Structures are given as structure tokens and as C-alpha cells.
Amino acid sequence: MTQISVRVDGVTYADDVEPRTLLVNYLREQVGKVGTVVGCDTSNCGACTVLLDGVAVKSCTVLAVQADEAEVTTIEGVAAPDGTLHPLQRAFHELHGLQCGFCTPGMIMASIDLLRDHPDPSETEIREGIEGNLCRCTGYQNIVRAVQHAAGEMSGRARSDGPASDRSASPADVDTAAAPHAVVRA
Amino acid sequence: MIPAPFAYARPTTVDEAVQAIAEGGEDVKVMAGGQSLIPVMRLRLAAPETVVDLGRVAELRGVRDDGDAIVIGAMTTHAQVLADPLVRQHAPLVAAATETVADRQTRHRGTFGGALAHADPAGDLPACALALDAELVVAGLGGRRTVPAAEFFVDYLTTALEEGEILVEVRIPKLPGEWGMHYEKFQRVAQAWSIVAVAAAVRREDGHIAEARIGLTNMGPTPLRATATEAALAGADATVEAVAAAAGHAAEGTSPSSDLNAQADYRQHLAQVLTRRAVLRAAGL
Ligand SMILES: Cc1cc2nc3c(=O)[nH]c(=O)nc-3n(C[C@H](O)[C@H](O)[C@H](O)COP(=O)(O)OP(=O)(O)OC[C@H]3O[C@@H](n4cnc5c(N)ncnc54)[C@H](O)[C@@H]3O)c2cc1C
Ligand code: FES
Ligand code: FES
Numbered sequence A: 001m002t003q004i005s006v007r008v009d010g011v012t013y014a015d016d017v018e019p020r021t022l023l024v025n026y027l028r029e030q031v032g033k034v035g036t037v038v039g040c041d042t043s044n045c046g047a048c049t050v051l052l053d054g055v056a057v058k059s060c061t062v063l064a065v066q067a068d069e070a071e072v073t074t075i076e077g078v079a080a081p082d083g084t085l086h087p088l089q090r091a092f093h094e095l096h097g098l099q100c101g102f103c104t105p106g107m108i109m110a111s112i113d114l115l116r117d118h119p120d121p122s123e124t125e126i127r128e129g130i131e132g133n134l135c136r137c138t139g140y141q142n143i144v145r146a147v148q149h150a151a152g153e154m155s156g157r158a159r160s161d162g163p164a165s166d167r168s169a170s171p172a173d174v175d176t177a178a179a180p181h182a183v184v185r186a
Numbered sequence B: 001m002i003p004a005p006f007a008y009a010r011p012t013t014v015d016e017a018v019q020a021i022a023e024g025g026e027d028v029k030v031m032a033g034g035q036s037l038i039p040v041m042r043l044r045l046a047a048p049e050t051v052v053d054l055g056r057v058a059e060l061r062g063v064r065d066d067g068d069a070i071v072i073g074a075m076t077t078h079a080q081v082l083a084d085p086l087v088r089q090h091a092p093l094v095a096a097a098t099e100t101v102a103d104r105q106t107r108h109r110g111t112f113g114g115a116l117a118h119a120d121p122a123g124d125l126p127a128c129a130l131a132l133d134a135e136l137v138v139a140g141l142g143g144r145r146t147v148p149a150a151e152f153f154v155d156y157l158t159t160a161l162e163e164g165e166i167l168v169e170v171r172i173p174k175l176p177g178e179w180g181m182h183y184e185k186f187q188r189v190a191q192a193w194s195i196v197a198v199a200a201a202v203r204r205e206d207g208h209i210a211e212a213r214i215g216l217t218n219m220g221p222t223p224l225r226a227t228a229t230e231a232a233l234a235g236a237d238a239t240v241e242a243v244a245a246a247a248g249h250a251a252e253g254t255s256p257s258s259d260l261n262a263q264a265d266y267r268q269h270l271a272q273v274l275t276r277r278a279v280l281r282a283a284g285l
Helices: A023-031 A087-094 A104-117 A123-129 A141-154 A171-178 B014-022 B037-042 B078-083 B085-090 B092-099 B104-109 B112-118 B125-131 B227-233 B240-247 B264-282
Strands: A002-008 A011-017 A049-052 A055-058 A071-073 B007-009 B028-031 B050-053 B063-065 B069-073 B135-140 B143-148 B153-155 B166-173 B179-186 B196-205 B208-217
Touching (some): A002 A023, A011 A023, A023 A049, A055 A104, A087 A104, A087 A141, A123 A141, B014 B028, B014 B050, B069 B085, B069 B112, B078 B092, B078 B104, B085 B092, B092 B179, B112 B125, B125 B196, B179 B264, B208 B227, B208 B240, B227 B240, B240 B264
Parallel strands (some): B007 B050
Antiparallel strands (some): A049 A055, A049 A071, B063 B069, B069 B166, B135 B166, B196 B208
């Protein structure tokens, strides 16, 4: 056992862990941050993405001992203390950026990391920026819209130049526009 | 799956690291970013007795100017390499290849030294080190030695690192004259490894190609130089036709594998096409 001290979502934890413990298992099983999920066994899916000292990492591919003395932010720590959702959480909700929702915690953490470096990303920059995150449901269209929309909101720009500005669109309308071959009726 | 149990050492200097390896028992693994090692340990393809984590060895991180070369510390992450102005200025080939490695998350943890020491034939950075005639500085209990890139990559996942040695830093000579560089990678989907890729550095002079250096990724168990193409390009006209003719030699002397992604003959075809594209881009044609 090795002693580690990790600050997770603003709270410091001191714990004994086996060196082989993966950060994601430590977060879920010892700290109780079950919002961070595991989607694969091969470091490919990104569902487990958290911020480690401010940058996105796949927490299934980091050992808990490597996070000793570091700061971790999970999806459970991104909303404001009063419960107000992070702009990315809100955008995923409003623009229907999820279906089953399993990839969503990782998508949002990866997008927070992307928007820090690219506050006003192009569609290509978004698609490349989240290439480490796989979604089996949505086809990515609405995920990209949600990230674009949140980027506009976070930088205080009113976006009137693209589909992401259409905040009143119902999810069904948005889906129809995104995937005309699979018409969804409201 | 999680890794099999192991003892964990976290040195803070190169000397301590080398000592920890010596004291770690029969099967010791050095861990850099862990982006190749942890997946392999999770699949239990590796189950070392001791893991020596280089994550706290500060002297192994960062890029510095050393006169006629830039020196990249082994523990410099892919993300740090991408953000570094010295790399952009003197080794844009390394930046171009690093951009294609994995995804943002993996580039935050994975390191330049780890990618070279891992020596995966499909890894993108070994061919760049080879094309740029990099020198690799390694340390062991007996001191330090320098290994040219051409001697570092020995076989599939095998380097000239001896037991107990670690890679410390990589010297990349500054190339005199005006060089253009480009990395052309062919992959099936996002965050995938190269099926084949070509690292090209080209120096033009008076409408001619004065010199070209071409590294091939995944055209054999180690990275290779496309020597026949390099020879054909030396002194050639800087024209699309001359480059295309020279690129036709790119697969000579290669022995690529056949796997689920591609047959060997398809890889040889790709090597020619990608070499043409890479050299044209590097030469500004
Ligand atoms: C999803 C995913 C996609 C990827 N895609 C690509 C890709 O497209 N192209 C690509 O090139 N790579 C890719 N990689 C691999 C990535 O580049 C890794 O960063 C790299 O292969 C290993 O670097 P690391 O620092 O994580 O090393 P580790 O995983 O820590 O170590 C790898 C090996 O090198 C040895 N080692 C590491 N550092 C040293 C040292 N200083 N001295 C001696 N031995 C050392 C270790 O003992 C181990 O055997 C991908 C990885 C993942 C998880
Ligand atoms: S669970 Fe971590 S990448 Fe899939
Ligand atoms: S919403 Fe189901 S995996 Fe993305």
C-alpha cells in the first residue's frame, strides 16, 4: 500500500492504495465519484476522462499513485456550488448532445480541456479535439453543436451565425437537421 | 482488467532512477507517461515485479537550446513538445508528427522519450528521430553514453537500451540551410496508429533539391530511411515529375508486415504514394 493525498473536486483525500490501482477505480470506489465511468479496456473510449492538474487525461490509463499531490476534477465537480450547470452540461442537455449518456461525462471533460486551448473552435477543431472520445449513439452531430454553443456562451459571444445559435430548437428539429436520412418527428 | 501487483518506486533524479532499477529485482519496468505501458499491464501482457516511475524526475523534462542542437528531455510530454517554440523552429517535423499521435488526453501524459523507447513500428516519432539523425543519450549505473538513432532501433519493440539503462534526452541537430519538413500519415480512423507514414525533410537550392531525408514508419520492424529515394532526390530538379520518379523507389529494401489493416504489398504501394506527397509538401511544390 502507498499513501496518497489527492484533491478531488475541491476536497482533499488521504488514502492508502495499491500501486496498481487505476485512478478511475480509486475515484469511483474509494472517493465515490461514480459520475466518472469506464467504457473500455484499451484506453480508447475516453469515457473515463477527468482533469488532472487542469488537463484532460484518461483516468483508466493513469495510476492513482501518479495522482499523488495532484488536483483532479471529475464531472461531479464542474457545476457551480449552487447546482447551476456548467455551460457545457447545459448545452449537451439543451441541444440533445447525448442519447444513452454513457460517453457524456468524458465528452464534457474533454470539451472543457479543448475550450481552454481553443475558446472559439471551428467544427474541425472540435471533431479533432474530442477524437479521443467515442460515442456509440449520437453520430457526434449534436455533440459538436453543443460544444460550439457552449463555446459561444462561455466567451460571452452571442452566436447568430450558425445552427448552434438556435437555442429554441427542439431536440427533434435539431436531429432532423443533423441527419436528414433519419427524420425524427416531434 | 487492472495490472498484476507490483512494487512501486518514484525516484526524483536520474541517479536515483538508475539505482531503483538496479534494486528492483528480475523484471523491472520504467514508466514514463504510462500510455503504452499501463494498457499493456492491464492486458497482463507485462507483469513487472517493480515499476520505476520517472514522473517526478524533473531533470528529464523540457526542451533546451544547446548551440548546434536542440535537446528534448525524455519525459517531455507530447503536449509540451507541441507547445515548444524551439521544436517549432528547428524540428517542425517532430511537431507535425506529434500532432498526429493519439488524442489530446494521451498527448497530455505520453512522452517523447517513452514513444522512442517503446519502439513500436507504427509509432510516429521513431521515423522522425531517424530522419533528423537524432542522438539518444542514455544513462546506466556505469554512466552515460550516446547512441545515434540509426543504431537505437534494433527490432520490433526493441532498442539499444541495455538492461538497467534509461533514456535521458534526445539531441536533434539543427540543420544548416533552408529546410522544409512534412509528416504524411495514413490511418483508418481517428486516434489510430499509422498504417504507413512518411517523415520528410527537404533542402532546396536554386530550383533543385539539394538534399532529402526520408524516414518510413511501419515499413518493417524498425523505422527505416528511404535511402534509394534520398539518393534519387539529391540534386534532382524541384519538379513534381522528378519527385514522383524518386518516390517510386521508396519501398526498396523494406519488409513491412501484413496484418488486419493492410497487406505487405499494399503497404509498399502506400510508402511510394505517401513519400511523393510528403516530399512535395516538404519541398513546397
Ligand atoms: C489511445 C492511444 C492511441 C495512441 N496512438 C498513437 C499514435 O497514433 N502514434 C504514436 O506514435 N503513438 C500512439 N500512442 C502511444 C503514445 O505515443 C505513447 O505516449 C507512447 O507510445 C509511450 O509513451 P509513454 O511516455 O506513455 O511511455 P510508457 O507507456 O510509460 O512506456 C513505454 C515503454 O517505454 C519504456 N520507457 C519509457 N520511457 C523510458 C525511458 N526514459 N527510458 C527507458 N525506457 C523507457 C517503458 O519501460 C515501456 O516499456 C497511443 C496511445 C494510446 C493510449
Ligand atoms: S475507459 Fe478509459 S479510455 Fe475507455
Ligand atoms: S450517448 Fe450513448 S455513447 Fe454517447
